[in-house]
Amino acid sequence: MAVIKDMFTVFSNVFAHVFESIKTKKEQSRSSRLLNYLTWVILAVSLAYAGYFAYRWNIARREKAAQKIFSEAIQLFDQARTAGEGQDRAAAWTDVEGAFSLGYEQSSSSKLAPFFQLFQAHALSELGKHDEAIALTEKAVAGLSEKNKLFNFYKTKVALMKLDSKNQVVSDDGLRALQALAFDAENKNSDLALFYLGSYYAQKNDDDKAREAWQALIEKQSTNEASKSPFAVLAEETLKSLG
Numbered sequence: 001m002a003v004i005k006d007m008f009t010v011f012s013n014v015f016a017h018v019f020e021s022i023k024t025k026k027e028q029s030r031s032s033r034l035l036n037y038l039t040w041v042i043l044a045v046s047l048a049y050a051g052y053f054a055y056r057w058n059i060a061r062r063e064k065a066a067q068k069i070f071s072e073a074i075q076l077f078d079q080a081r082t083a084g085e086g087q088d089r090a091a092a093w094t095d096v097e098g099a100f101s102l103g104y105e106q107s108s109s110s111k112l113a114p115f116f117q118l119f120q121a122h123a124l125s126e127l128g129k130h131d132e133a134i135a136l137t138e139k140a141v142a143g144l145s146e147k148n149k150l151f152n153f154y155k156t157k158v159a160l161m162k163l164d165s166k167n168q169v170v171s172d173d174g175l176r177a178l179q180a181l182a183f184d185a186e187n188k189n190s191d192l193a194l195f196y197l198g199s200y201y202a203q204k205n206d207d208d209k210a211r212e213a214w215q216a217l218i219e220k221q222s223t224n225e226a227s228k229s230p231f232a233v234l235a236e237e238t239l240k241s242l243g
Contacts, residue, residue, distance in 0.1 A: 066103075066110035073099040077119060080126070086214060097123035099230065114143040116117045125161070134170070154191040156181050157183065175200070182213065191217055195231035198238070207242055214239050 010142035057231035068087035076099050080092035100120035107113055117140035125133035141154045159181060162174025178200070221232035 062107075063110055063112070066107035066112045068104045070112050070116065073103050073116070075121065075195075080123070093123045093126040096120075097127065114140040117143070131167075132163070132167065134158065134165070137161060148198070149188075152181060152184075152187045155188060155194050156196070159193070163200060168233055186214065191221065191229040191231045194220070195235055198235060202238070202242075211239060211242065 002066065005198035033162070045092065073096070076092075076096045079094045080089070083089045097120055099117045102114035104113060107116060117136055118190050121133045121136040121140065124130075124136060137158050141151070141158060142153050144154065156178070159174045159177035163178060165171045165174065178197050179195055181187055182190055182192075182197045184190060187193065194213050194217035198210045198217070201207075201210035201213060205221065217235045218234050218239075221228045
């Protein structure tokens with residue numbers, strides 16, 4: 001699928017996302033008494049199947065259109081990443097923001113809808129519109145299923161965005177969110193949250209809390225050496241530098 005390939009190219013295999021399939025139940029009816037009844041049953045079932053396949057066809061057409069729009073916007077995103085500074089850079093990210101905003105309007109009922117918003121939010125952040133970027137990212141995450149593999153990844157991103165806010169209330173909210181994600185046993189991306197929590201404390205010169213977060217990350221990963229998180233490796237190296 002072109003859109004997945006483009007996303008892998010842009011983010012260097014950082015993430016991938018998987019679409020959920022539509023499941024339906026088939027019901028069968030039997031009648032041995034009345035031919036008329038059987039005729040109506042057959043007709044009803046035929047109409048149901050016709051409606052079902054028309055629905056599936058419409059869904060497929062809608063998603064295909066969304067993928068095309070998304071793929072075109074991704075190309076602008078990739079170009080903006082390598083744009084120069086000054087007016088050229090601002091113009092490039094403005095184009096990206098506009099492309100994903102329009103793409104969302106055109107594909108708001110698509111499964112890609114939240115991702116249009118996430119990329120638009122990134123463009124807003126690049127343009128220095130941080131408050132708007134945070135609000136839009138939160139809105140996009142709310143549109144993701146909690147079963148989505150990227151759900152906690154983006155919740156962590158929201159926390160970090162808030163943590164960087166110049167508004168102390170927003171920043172404090174980001175810290176609380178990051179702490180919750182870091183020590184959430186159900187969060188499969190807790191390694192990411194723990195590493196950045198430790199980094200936050202290190203920047204604040206709170207070495208004790210930094211060690212606590214990084215040590216928790218290392219201990220959590222120690223039971224699975226074969227697939228150790230790269231963030232655990234970074235934590236180990238950083239702890240050595242602290243002495």
